[in-house]
Amino acid sequence: MTITATSVLASVNSEGKRIDTMLLRYPRFIHAEELTHRIIETQPECLFYEAIADGLMYCDDLSRSASSSRAVPVLRMIADIERDPVAPSFWGANQAGMQAKQELAGAALQAAKDCWSMAFRDMIEHAKALANIGAHKQIVNRILEPFAHINVVVTATEWDNFFALRDHADAQPEIRALAQAMKMAMLAAPVQHLDLGQWHLPFVSPDEIRAHQGTMDPTGNLRIVSAARCARTSYLTHDGRKSSLDEDVALGERLTRSRPFHASPFEHSASPYVPGFHDETDQRNFRGWVQNRALMEKAA
Known part of the structure; x- marks a missing residue:
């Protein structure tokens, strides 16, 4: 099982206000979040969120884009699960309340692990059977999810509430481990300094920014490229191939033209x-940074 946090980009403005974008990988079973108007998307190239009032990505201060099991080919998802299957990091014993304080031990612990492994093997066989029948990946991959990871791009300027609740003894152990990994990634990240008119552009390289300097719209296309890569949570396409710049522009433009507007991937770029x-409202859930999505929706 993998729980990791990697800094994609960290920027600070002239007032010292910082914005961070991170790429996270963690068990899908801790991802569930509450339903709000801002965080539900079902574009296959884009996002999928479970509308459950629990889990890691509930905080309104965070902008996030998550890999969608509807978009990943079944055999690729199975291969990823077989290579890196999910299992609990703490095998808590049943008790009243939401937190398991004591861990199973001895024969009970081994029996629990064996049951989990049997469920994992059965799930793989049922998924393969459904795929052989010809069922679409949006059906097949749903039964793979309990044993799958999710990749998430998250951007925010306000982290205190998130860390206070998630890096806490009462948090689910996997959630706390991720929150601690996020803190470490932020501390180790190099920080770029940006002034008025410059842009925090996750997944856009310095070479790509330099190549666009002096053009009529030096960051316009790059904001689209950044959004496309955030929607995929990667430079790679869902079949594992590195995307071309033209493909990223095309995906970003499709997200822009779609109705309703699939706007969440455009939240990660900011100035x-x-x-x-x-306008103060252009910051949206950020502080000290104007959100690209806010400007796009105002101009629409």
Whole structure:
């Protein structure tokens, strides 16, 4: 099982306000989040969220884009699960309340692990059978999810509430482990300094930014490229191939043109907020940074 957090990009504005984008990988079973108007998307190239009021990605301060099991080919998802299957990191014993304080031990612990392994093997066989019947991946992959990881891009300027609740003794152990990994990734990240008119562009390289300098719209296409890569949570396509710049632009434009507008991937790019130059509401869930999605929706 994998629980990791990697800094994609960290930026700070002239007022010292920082914005971080991270790429996370963790068990899908801790991802469930509450239903809000801002975080539900079902575009196959984009996002899928479970509408459950629990889990890791519930915080309104966070902008996030998650890999969708509807978009991953079945055999590729099975291969990923067989290579890196999910299992609990703490085998808690049943008790009243949400937190398991004591872990199973001895024969009970081994029996629990054996049951989990049997369920895992059965799930793989049932998924393969469904695929052989000809069922679509949006059906087959659902029964793979309890043993699968999810890749998530998350961007925020306000982290205190998230960490206070998730890096806590009462949090589910896997959630706390991820929150601690996120803290470490933020501490180790190099930080770029940006001024008015410059952009925090996750998954866009410095070479790509330099190549667009001096053009009529130096960051316009790159904001689209960044959104496309955030939607995929990677530079790679869902079949594991590195996307071309033209493919990223095409995907970003499809997300822009779709109705309803699939806007969440455009939340990750941001520019320093300057009072008097920007509307305060353009920050949305950020502080000190104007969110690209806000500007796009205002211009629409």
